[in-house]
Amino acid sequence: MKKERQAKIKELIEKYKIDTQDELIKRLKESGFSATQATMSRDIKELKLTKISDGKNSYYYVFPNSFSAENINKLNASLTHLITSVNCAMNIIVIKTHAGMAQAVATGIDNIKSTDILGCVAGDDTIFIVTTTPEIALEIGAKIKLMMTEVIK
Numbered sequence: 001m002k003k004e005r006q007a008k009i010k011e012l013i014e015k016y017k018i019d020t021q022d023e024l025i026k027r028l029k030e031s032g033f034s035a036t037q038a039t040m041s042r043d044i045k046e047l048k049l050t051k052i053s054d055g056k057n058s059y060y061y062v063f064p065n066s067f068s069a070e071n072i073n074k075l076n077a078s079l080t081h082l083i084t085s086v087n088c089a090m091n092i093i094v095i096k097t098h099a100g101m102a103q104a105v106a107t108g109i110d111n112i113k114s115t116d117i118l119g120c121v122a123g124d125d126t127i128f129i130v131t132t133t134p135e136i137a138l139e140i141g142a143k144i145k146l147m148m149t150e151v152i153k
Helices: 002-015 021-030 037-047 069-082 102-110 134-152
Strands: 050-053 059-062 083-089 092-097 117-122 126-131
Touching: 002 021, 002 037, 021 037, 050 102, 069 083, 069 102, 069 134, 083 134, 092 102, 092 134, 102 117, 102 126, 126 134
Parallel strands: none
Antiparallel strands: 050 059, 083 092, 092 126, 117 126
8 A cells, every 4th residue: 555655646746746745645635545644754755755946935845866957956046045054064064954944955965966975964954964074075065155145146
């Protein structure tokens, strides 16, 4: 049942711009599947869904590996709006985001797939990025700050 439900979730995400777990649960129910909020949270995590901006102050679920060039640009723009500060300590970059947005930003960082980034861990509003060297941390931190200022312009 789980495989079928997750296949239906994939189909729904590709067909509609679904912005909440409640909407996803409702659409699943309309398709003959029942799911609790806890089940939906697990499915979202297992499917590695993330949210991107629609460009109108709203976000919707997508699969990270299904980003088109247009969605990557939207993701980058929306991610920089979510970041509130960037600081470096040795080979660690500490990024602060608006409450509840660290996972979305971290997913975008993970999708960069840089060999200079050893790992990325996110909480609710804080992300730790471990880089290969302190110099790389400063370089990546500076690039993120630059992206933030370009979005503000």
